[in-house]
Amino acid sequence: MKKRYKFLLIVFLFTFEFCKHASSDASKMLTFLGNDSSPKVVSAVPSMGDKELPRTQKIAILFDKPMNINSCVQSFSISPSTQGFYDLNDYSLNFTPSTLFSYGTYTYTLTKNCESKDGLDLKDIFTASFTVGNQTTAGTFPEVQSVTVSAGSSASCNSGSPTAVNILSDSVSNACMGTPLRNKIKVYFSRAMDKSATVSAITFSPNFNATYYWDSDTELSISPDSPFAYQTRINMTVSTVAQDTQGIRMQIPIAGSFQVGTPNLVPQLTSLTLSTGTLADCLAGIGTLGDLTTTSITTACLGNPTNNPIVFNFSRPMNQVQTQSNIGFSPSFTGTFGWSSDNLTLTYTPDAKLSYGIRYTITVGQNVITSDKITVEAASTYSFVAGGSVSSSPTVQAVGVASQGCATTFPGTGNAAGGNWSLGSCYWDSTLAVLTPSSYTFRAGDTGGGATSSTVDCTDVNTDNFRLIFTNYMDLNSTVNAVRLRRLSPPSTIIQLSSWTWADCQAAFPYGCRVLDLVFAEQESSCNSTLFGNATTGGDFNLMRSDNAPAGFPYYMITVDTSAKDVNNLFFSSNFNFTMEAK
Incomplete structure (x- = not known):
């Protein structure tokens, strides 16, 4: 065994000695022996094990020395394979995917072939794995x-x-x-x-x-x-x-x-008010406010005292111009609009007094609109009567002469059997049937003696002064002009209205009277000249006396034609005719 170890040591020393004399390229093969000058990765993002990263995540690698960046790009890889763009400088390599990362785990690697500018390889292979998204949502979808x-x-x-x-x-x-x-x-x-x-x-x-x-x-x-x-x-x-x-x-x-089924922001007309009351209260300016949205008003003030403002109260702030243009009055009358500072209240002030007895209609149109452009749910109409309701056209309620006990105020009372000029009532009233002309007799005032024989003949006598009582307060001029008296029995005569007086008048607007006394004269009477005037008396105020004739006393008819009207501009619907016999 000792001999074998000795042999391996000799081989190693021989190889080392040979490499020492080889080129620098060959020396690179020996980096496993360690070289402190080799480039290193200082930091990298993402780092190993990073999780729940966004799909837009970039990869950035930072080196400790200037690098041959092209060699590093060639040494970089990512799995699963992903296309991207490189942002390079001497010390860093940045990779941006060209499309968003998919959910899952990615691993990127940088091999040792990434070398520094002085030709040294990366000291160690660098690799890191990271996860895009959260593992707990794998296989599910947002809802x-x-x-x-x-x-x-x-x-x-x-x-x-x-x-x-x-x-x-x-x-x-x-x-x-x-x-x-x-x-x-x-x-x-x-x-x-x-x-x-x-x-x-x-x-x-x-x-x-x-x-x-x-x-x-x-x-x-x-x-x-x-x-x-x-x-x-x-x-x-x-x-x-x-x-x-x-x-x-x-x-x-x-x-x-x-x-959207709750109309909580639809504008509403919460009230529509104007002054109401008696003529006296209205003229005194103490009329009571009435609300047309909840009350029927038939006694609106004509003026309170000079005008009667009509006030619209809305539930929400309104567009002034469009709201005004969608409010109408019939019959129309001019006036001035005025708004409160919060645009909730609109006041319309008429330029003149309203007309007595007229029903006025107010229309609030569909295009009335709020400041934030919400219209009312539907158009609406309201109406009121000014001064009091007038239910019918005027007519004559009673007829008599001034010498009778015929009323001087409305209403007059007649006698079912008729009567003469000394009757304690009027001849007739509208509750009674009309009798024959001979049932109603009057005494003419001109006895035929003329002014020279008796001044009595030419002084007004009230037994031939006719009294008309009307149902309504009448317009004075049109009514007087509508009255005629004519003789029906021959010979015919020319009759003129000499004078007239009114009674039972109302002192407040629109004024008017209901009782009219009429004094007539005949051109053929003894006290008259051909011009209906006598130099001594200044004119005659009596009809011709004919009570000395044995029979066939003349008939006279008094007429009120349809040009007569009341103060509310309501005309007679038909002529009124009443026939009497002179005695």
């Missing part, structure tokens, strides 16, 4: 666990306390328009997601602008820029473009929808 939207009553939506409902598992028909102004949608995923890819996978129909932000790696919030439109169905999809942070895409797309 959408739930998509929630706020739903509930208008009160809960506006108070910010609605219920979060999952549209993937529940049928949602009462989603809020906002809570209170926006209805945030929340999407919950089964694991951490790639934020950009996931957001790009989400679509809505109809589409709307929104802000997307992540509350966590698994929870996405979507906040619309404006409230949802009432009675709109929103459809949502998340496609398989969505992927987790390891690049694993969703295997199955999801779809869901919800109905």
Whole structure:
């Protein structure tokens, strides 16, 4: 055995001596003996055993001395094989994959053929293994666990306390328009997601602008820029473009929808007010506010006292221009719009008083809109009567003469049997049947003596002054002009209205009177000249007396034609005629 060891030692010494005289290339074969000047890897990323790395991971190797970088590139390999790009300098080699790493384990190696610029090989082979992704998710796919939207009553939506409902598992028909102004949608995923890819996978129909932000790696919030439109169905999809942070895409797309069925942000007219009351209260400015949305108003003030503002109160701030342009009045009247600073209250002030007895209609159109562009649910109309309801056209309620006990205020009372000029009541009222003309007699005031024989003949006598009582307060001028008196029995005469007086008048707007006394004269009477005027008396105020005839006394008919109207501009619907006999 000793001889064998001696032989091996001689062979070794011989080989060493031979190599010592060989070229420098041959000396490289002896690096296993150790050489402190050989280049070394100072650090590398990823290092051995790194886990849960992203798919975008880069490989970086740092050396302790300048390297022949081309030789290092040729010495670098990665398994599984992956294409990529190199970023090089004298001290480092950086590798970026041209596509994202797939899930799994990778091993990269740098052989000793990577050499320094002075020709020395890498001292040791360098290798490291790393894992992309998490082993616990191997073989599974990311999923959408739930998509929630706020739903509930208008009160809960506006108070910010609605219920979060999952549209993937529940049928949602009462989603809020906002809570209170926006209805945030929340999407919950089964694991951490790639934020950009996931957001790009989400679509809505109809589409709307929104802000997307992540509350966590698994929870996405979507906040619309404006409230949802009432009675709109929103459809949502998340496609398989969505992927987790390891690049694993969703295997199955999801779809869901919800109905915006709670009108919590639809603007409402909460009240529509104007002053109401008696004429006295309105003129004194103490009318009571009435609300047309809850009350029927038939005694609206004409002015309170000079005008009666109409006030619209809305539940939400309104767009001023569009709201004003969609409010109408019929019959139309001019006025001025004014808004409160919060755009909740609109006041319309008429330029003039309203007309007595007229029913006005107010229309709030469909395109009345809020500041954030939400229209009312439907158009609405409201109406009121100014000053008091007028139920029918005016007419004559009673007829008499001034010498009777015929009322001087509405209503007058007639006699079912008729009567003469000394009757304690009117001849007739609208509750009675009309009798023959001879049932109603009056005494003409002109006895035929003329002014020279008796001044009594030419002084007004009230036994032939006719009294008309009207159902409504009448327009004074049109009514007087509508009255006629004519003689029916021959010979015919020319009759003129000499004077008239009104009674039972209302002192407040729109004024008007209900009792009219009429004084007539005949051109053929003894006190008249051909011009219905006497130099001594200034005119006659009586009809011709004919009580000295044996029989066949003349008939006179008093007429009110359809040009007569009341203060509410309501005209007589037909002529009124009443016939009497002169005695």
